Amino acid sequence: MTNKEIARLLKNMAAAYTILGENRFKIIAYENAASSISSSVQEVQQLAREGKLSQIGGVGPSISAHLDELFKKGKSIHFDTVLAKIPPAVFPLLEIPGFGPKKAIKLVSKLGLKNKNTAIADLQKAAREGKIAPLEGFGEKSQQDILKSIDLYRNLGGKEQRMPLPFASNIASDYVSYLEKLKSTQNIATLGSLRRSLPTIGDVDLAVATDNPPETIHSFIAYPSVSRVVEEGSEGATVLLQNSEHVDLRIIDKKRWGSMLQYFTGSKKHNIRLREYALKKGYSLNEYGIKEVKTGKMHLFETEESLYKFLGLLYIPPEIREDRGEIEAAEKNQLPDLIQLSQVKGDLQVHSSYPIEPSHDLGADTMKDMINKAKKLGYKFVAFTEHNPSISKHTTAQIIEIMKKRKAKIEQLKDSTKSVRILNLLEIDIMTDGVLALPDKALDYIDAGLASIHSSFNQPPEQMTRRVLKGLSHPKIKIYAHPTGRLINQREGIKAQYSEIFTYCAQNHKAIEINAYPLRLDLPDDLIIEARKKGCKFTLGTDAHDISGMDLMTYGVSLARRGWLTRHDILNALEYNELYQWLTN
DNA sequence: GCCGTTTTCGGCCCGACTGTTTTCAGTCG
Numbered sequence: 260m261t262n263k264e265i266a267r268l269l270k271n272m273a274a275a276y277t278i279l280g281e282n283r284f285k286i287i288a289y290e291n292a293a294s295s296i297s298s299s300v301q302e303v304q305q306l307a308r309e310g311k312l313s314q315i316g317g318v319g320p321s322i323s324a325h326l327d328e329l330f331k332k333g334k335s336i337h338f339d340t341v342l343a344k345i346p347p348a349v350f351p352l353l354e355i356p357g358f359g360p361k362k363a364i365k366l367v368s369k370l371g372l373k374n375k376n377t378a379i380a381d382l383q384k385a386a387r388e389g390k391i392a393p394l395e396g397f398g399e400k401s402q403q404d405i406l407k408s409i410d411l412y413r414n415l416g417g418k419e420q421r422m423p424l425p426f427a428s429n430i431a432s433d434y435v436s437y438l439e440k441l442k443s444t445q446n447i448a449t450l451g452s453l454r455r456s457l458p459t460i461g462d463v464d465l466a467v468a469t470d471n472p473p474e475t476i477h478s479f480i481a482y483p484s485v486s487r488v489v490e491e492g493s494e495g496a497t498v499l500l501q502n503s504e505h506v507d508l509r510i511i512d513k514k515r516w517g518s519m520l521q522y523f524t525g526s527k528k529h530n531i532r533l534r535e536y537a538l539k540k541g542y543s544l545n546e547y548g549i550k551e552v553k554t555g556k557m558h559l560f561e562t563e564e565s566l567y568k569f570l571g572l573l574y575i576p577p578e579i580r581e582d583r584g585e586i587e588a589a590e591k592n593q594l595p596d597l598i599q600l601s602q603v604k605g606d607l608q609v610h611s612s613y614p615i616e617p618s619h620d621l622g623a624d625t626m627k628d629m630i631n632k633a634k635k636l637g638y639k640f641v642a643f644t645e646h647n648p649s650i651s652k653h654t655t656a657q658i659i660e661i662m663k664k665r666k667a668k669i670e671q672l673k674d675s676t677k678s679v680r681i682l683n684l685l686e687i688d689i690m691t692d693g694v695l696a697l698p699d700k701a702l703d704y705i706d707a708g709l710a711s712i713h714s715s716f717n718q719p720p721e722q723m724t725r726r727v728l729k730g731l732s733h734p735k736i737k738i739y740a741h742p743t744g745r746l747i748n749q750r751e752g753i754k755a756q757y758s759e760i761f762t763y764c765a766q767n768h769k770a771i772e773i774n775a776y777p778l779r780l781d782l783p784d785d786l787i788i789e790a791r792k793k794g795c796k797f798t799l800g801t802d803a804h805d806i807s808g809m810d811l812m813t814y815g816v817s818l819a820r821r822g823w824l825t826r827h828d829i830l831n832a833l834e835y836n837e838l839y840q841w842l843t844n
Numbered sequence: 845g846c847c848g849t850t851t852t853c854g855g856c857c858c859g860a861c862t863g864t865t866t867t868c869a870g871t872c873g
Contacts, residue, residue, distance in 0.1 A: 284856055288845035319846045357862095359871050396870095401863060522858095527873065534857040539850080545858055587849085 443471035456817035517560030522546035605640035608800025617646035693729025775815030787822025
């Protein structure tokens with residue numbers, strides 16, 4: 260079963276319990292478990308095999324026992340018994356926007372919907388025939404809304420696409436510099452997942468504090484790339500851009516800027532935890548401020564810093580507001596000193612146009628150009644990591660010849676370049692059987708290698724894990740590059756036993772790459788956290804195939820920050836000599 | 845059902861919006 264299927268099952272359990280009138284906290288528990296499973300990048304069934312189900316937040320002894328039974332025997336008696344008490348036609352209706360358990364059961368029973376396979380179509384027919392409006396609790400308006408929601412559901416087809424962070428970030432920064440030019444603009448910021456630097460973004464949300472809201476809103480909707488104004492009000496507006504990217508503007512009162520920014524930045528789970536924390540101290544927290552429960556006195560916050568401080572907490576950076584222990588850490592003065600872009604002294608994955616005749620894509624710019632770019636970025640070092648020469652198109656002797664020449668070229672550049680040190684690395688495929696796609700002797704011509712998967716992404720987890728570990732076992736290989744192999748919106752990552760891989764890397768002097776390429780943003784943050792706990796070191800690489808690609812290091816840094824990493828976890832923060840020693844040791 | 849510097853019991857966030865209601869229920873974020 261996929262995570263999505265498991266999450267849906269638990270969501271259905273929550274719905275069933277809602278209809279059956281179960282304890283509402285039990286319902287919330289099932290919903291929480293469903294939501295953390297649906298957002299997990301680790302395969303839950305795999306975790307179950309390793310006996311690690313309880314690692315997932317919100318999955319405790321009861322749910323994990325039922326899931327274990329389900330995975331081992333193909334069904335869970337408990338789940339089946341509860342779900343059997345609900346008419347089956349209820350469940351498909353839950354997928355329609357605006358439908359919850361109560362509305363679904365009411366319609367299913369009053370309209371007599373029996374067939375779960377045709378439930379949505381049957382409902383649509385009933386609405387068209389005007390059979391919903393007369394029902395108690397419904398009316399003409401809700402009948403129309405149901406028809407609209409069904410259309411919406413059908414159009415979406417359940418697959419809403421999220422933008423990779425760098426795309427959303429570009430849209431936002433262009434919009435921000437446009438709105439900043441207004442004299443009335445006092446404060447401006449991004450909100451939500453964009454501000455927390457999630458790898459993928461749904462809507463771009465912006466906040467503006469202004470002394471002239473109408474002017475701000477007018478300018479917002481008059482922005483040149485707006486293709487359609489979806490909503491326009493006194494507190495904000497929503498527009499669609501050329502490629503139907505959704506952008507929301509929210510006008511925020513300067514006196515409450517801190518509270519609103521905090522609230523709309525989220526995450527939801529962080530906010531819930533923060534409110535629970537505040538309540539224990541006698542404060543009720545909402546998006547407008549903090550209320551003293553006893554006296555009703557309201558405190559307003561112009562900055563987030565003052566808000567967190569008022570609650571006795573250090574300022575929590577947006578990237579780690581995910582309810583992963585950050586509030587407790589802020590309380591105890593134990594927040595990590597997260598890595599910053601300025602601490603990154605070089606790029607450890609760059610592809611030049613050097614004619615290495617690779618099996619994958621070559622870069623577009625010369626080594627020289629990329630070195631100059633590295634200088635401009637203020638780097639102390641840069642690593643060339645072209646793909647290995649194609650092994651199907653060359654003999655071993657030819658490959659060695661290519662590698663020899665490349666080494667000579669890099670040596671020459673090393674000698675002639677003072678300000679930036681150059682590393683002679685190579686990105687080498689791990690073939691399906693775990694063998695490196697480079698003859699052993701050819702590895703003599705590099706300082707160290709990155710190993711990565713570029714084919715047969717669908718091997719079963721055990722086989723994939725053995726393949727990766729075998730590839731990494733070569734003494735020259737020091738970095739496991741773009742570890743999951745995912746391409747956002749295009750390809751799921753490999754299925755592997757990551758905890759085994761991380762343990763191996765921590766114990767065998769292998770670093771894990773955090774790849775900043777926009778469609779990769781790989782490793783995902785929860786796996787970074789797991790790898791860090793095992794003691795792994797990390798590298799940052801843009802995977803740039805031209806000089807402009809080298810500007811995207813900031814997204815690798817965001818990802819590392821989301822994974823709680825500091826400069827001590829990341830090899831790019833070392834001085835060149837220490838780094839060279841680490842890679843050649 | 846989950847969870848823990850309030851840890852094996854006794855808690856469990858807060859408000860907006862919508863449509864149907866004359867004070868609330870359901871859904872959403």
